[in-house]
Every structure is written in C-alpha cells, then in structure tokens.
Amino acid sequence: MFTIFGIPGPLLFGQLLLGLINGAFYAMLSLGLAVIFGLLNIINFAHGALFMMGAFVAWMLLNYAGIGYWWALLLAPLIVGAFGLVLERTLISRLYKLDHLYGLLLTFGLALVIEGLFRNEYGSSGMPYQIPSALQGATNLGFMFLPNYRGWVVVAALVVCLATWLLIEKTKLGAMLRAATENAPLVQAFGVNVPRMVTLTYAGGVALAALAGVLAAPIYSVNPNMGSSFINTVFAVVVIGGMGSIIGSVLTGFGLGIIEGLTKVFYPEASATVVFVVMAIVLLTRPAGLFGKAA
C-alpha cells in the first residue's frame, strides 16, 4: 500500500471523494441561493427544506407510483419547482417592498412548516432509496475504488453547474436576467415582464435544490432533517464565496467540500467546524467574500 504524507492512499482518496460529493451539493445549493438572491434580494431560508422535498418526491414517486430514479431526476425538480412558483406568487411576492430581512423570516417560517409536516408524516428516522441498477457497483481506478454512483453525482453536479452558468452568461434569457438584477425598472421599461421573470427565477433556483435532493437521495437516507443539516454549512459557503458570481459559488462549494474532506484525514476533530473557520478568516481578510463585490 502506498502512502502520501504518511497517510494511506486509499484513505486520502476516499475522504477526498466524500469531500467532493459534499462539495457538489454545496455548489448546487449555493448556486440556487445566489441566483435567487441576485434577482429577488432575499435569502431563501427554505432552500434546505426544498432540497429535502426533492429527495422525498423522488422517494414518493418510486414507492407510490413506481416511477424510478431517472424519471424522478426530471419530475421531482418540476414538481418542487411548481411548488416554489406557488410560494413565490402567493407569499414571497408580497414582501418585495419591505426590508429584506422579512424575506428571510418568511422563508425561515416556510422551512419550519415544510420540515414539520414531513416529520409528522414520515418520522425522523429516514428511509432508504436504492441506487439505480445502472450505477451500482464500483470502478477500479488503479489508486482507489470509485463507487459508480458517487462518480455520477460529481459529474452530474458539474454538468448542472456548467449548464446554469451557460444559461445565465451566454443566452439572451440570461442577459435579461443579469440586466434585471442590475436595474429591474429599466428592463421592465424595455418591455420585459420582470415579475414573471422573478417568479421563474425563484422556481428555477428551487428546482435546482430539488435536483440536488434527488441526487442526494441514494447517498444520504431520505429524511426530513437532511436539508437543515446541510443548509447551515451552505450559508457559510455563500458568505465565503460572496453572492456576486455563479462561478464563484461553484468553485467555493467544491473547494470547501474538498477542504472538509482533507480535514477529515489530517485532523478529524475539526472536520465539522473547518468551513466556519475558513469563513471567519475570509471575513477578516476579504469581508465581501472571495468573489463578491464590495457593498
């Protein structure tokens, strides 16, 4: 067995992979938060609950309707996105003229309601979700065994992040979105239906969270608390990256996942807190975040 810095190779790469997986979810969740924040100026506290809903919808589709993983990958984001659309239209849209903190409080309340309802119905113990048959097993990469499903999650997350970046930076729709982020009244004056764009942006960000939830379902057990355990770390990721750029959220998400994984190898006691320590250091040196614009 070979070693790197005195650490057995398989252990190092195993933890790196775990870090990469967590990083993939941080990236997808903070990406959705950043897109929503850009246009709506609210921090979507319900993001973790909607991530959890994505996993649950996939589980329900399988257990109540017999619809498998691949269809769930498409349907769950659509269903949860539609739910987000209703939330935005009926509740969140009433707050745009108020202090942004009210948006935070409202979505925090929504998160409590959603999580509470699922906990009532399904308990807190969690339910297994099978890895789809095409992705079972593992591949020998020579230096380590890569479980196929985990490899797929990293690749899928990268593709989703890249696609979102292309959509926002390279298409006409994305250009309108960026313009509306800069100056919504002006874009509206050009005849763009900004309120509808805001609604769809929220639904889109929520759908991203749900997609991440479906990807997470076979890795973590499907349970009502899976979102809230993630989302606090994601907020730290958002503070570190700053909410200025798409690429920034993605890089920060993956980067912090890897740092977490490495900490697990070299100093396991600190693995749960390292992200917050990084956040403190970034706040001291670059208060606006690594990729953020100074306010």
Add this chain to the structure above:
Amino acid sequence: MTSSASTTLAAARSSPATVFGYTPVQAVALAVMVALVAFTPSVLYPVFLMKVLCFAMFACAFNLLIGYVGLLSFGHAAFFGMGSYVTAWTAKNWGLSAELAILLGGVTGAGIGVVFGWLAIRRLGIYFAMITLALAQMVYFVCLEAPFTGGEDGIQQVPRAKLLGFISMQSDMAMYWLVAGLFLFFFLLIHRIVHSPFGQVLKAVRENEPRATSLGYRTNDYKLIAFIISSFIAGIAGGTKALVFGIATLTDVHFSMSGEVVLMVLLGGLGTVFGPVVGALVVTAMENYLAQFGAWVTVTQGAIFVVCVLAFRRGIIGEIGARLKLAL
C-alpha cells in the same frame, strides 16, 4: 425592520411626561407586569413560570439588538446554550454558588459575543444574519464533540446551587424569586440602556448609519457593545434555565433555539418594551400545550412566522400600541 419601530418612536415623541423614561401608560403596564410576576406563582406552576421568565430575559436581550440597533442575529442560541453549559458545569463540578455560576454563564455568553460581534458587524443585513447563524452552528458542532458538554446526554443532575453559598434554592418558590429578580433587573437595565445617551446613539445608527458616522460616532463600536450586552444577558438567561431544570443539553445551543427567540420577539413586537415578554409567554405556553402533538409544534411555529411577516408585522404588543396610539 424600521416600519414598526418608527411608529413606536413617533408615538413616544408625542407623549409628554415620562418617569425614568417610562410614559405613564408604560409605568402602569410595568406595575401590572410586576404584580403578575409576584402573584401568578400562587396560581400557576412555578417551574413553567420560571421557564417563561428565562425565555423572556433571552427575548429582551435579543430585542435590544433587533429592536434598537436593527441587527438580526440568527445565532443567539450560542450565547444562551453556552451560558447554560458553563453554569451547569461550574455548579456541578466546582460547586459554585448560584449567583457565581449564573454570572459565569453570562460572562461566557459575552465572551463568545465579543468574537461573534467582532466578525459579524463587518457585514450588514442578510449577511449579518447568515454569519451569526454559521458561527452559532460552529459552536453547536463544538458542543456536540467537546467532552465537557456530555455530547448527546448533556450535563445532567445539576444541583440547584445555594444562593450566596447559604440560601437553599431547593424549593421551587425560592428559585422562582431568584429568577423573577434576575428577570426584573435585566428588564429594567435594558430599558435604562435604551434610554441612555448610548441608547440614543444606537437608535441613530439604526435609523441612519451614515449620518451617525458623519456626526462623529464610531458606529461599529456602538454596534459591538450592544451585541456584547445582548449576548451577556442571553448567557445569563441560559445559565438561569440550566439551574432551574438541573440540566444543560444540545437543545439550548441548537439553531432552532435561535429561531425560537426570533419568533418570540417577532410575535410580541419588534422594538417594543413589553413585546418580548408577551412573545416569550405565548410561545412557551404554546410549546407546553402542543408538546404532545410532536412535530406540530414546529409547523405551528413556522405558520406563526409566516402570518406575522405577511399580516402582523407589529406583533401583539406593537399592534395594541398602534391601535391605542401608545408606545408600549
């Protein structure tokens, strides 16, 4: 956050005479509150009332920040929970007397508050909330793993230490008077702070920070001091609760506790004098009665958040005050 607060301010300006910073109506309300604190334990279960008073202290500390400085902290559970751990640990292992153990809890809260505040006041608004939340999450993880907190079990069988080393706190009523005394002391202290020259600068920072800066005030210093005072009182509240129940657990430091105190203050009325107390009473009572229905407590709390934000932003006391055109 300024809409409800500025209405109360406007009302405060229009009312003429004040006694020690209290309007006549507030003085009457204060008298009623003191009377209630003094006489309810003969009617209601004192342990429940002590819980309410501990949370009322916690909520008043939180209101000092959100109501008078305009800072929304989502990490107050860290001060409350660590205060509770330190009080429990020192009372149990060092055999400290009650007042010293509680004081140490408060000092711990303030100590963490120095670090949190120093880091978080670099950013405003939403970022401030996220940073405090994340830092509190870090404290939670530390408590989960550190040996002295007892992990999932918490610190159990904490003795109700003697007050000043010789007054027994074993009976619930003896403990009740201590809790009631602490609550009233900090309630009055917060009012005194808010109405001091220091408190006026805090309000100026809330209303218009650039102008306060241009008048020569170091606004960040003022914010930090307010943050530390708030975290000190939150630590005191947590420590007191640990002595009352003889236990300190992860629940007190968990981020849902931060959410709970936000809920109490929002429901009672942001920036009102009596709102946090009423909010603490309503939320604690609701939890007591709904406890048998499991997660419905969470659902109800969430629903109250949604309703408050959408239709009831002044909160209970703020709404009553606005109807009667009085500052409460």
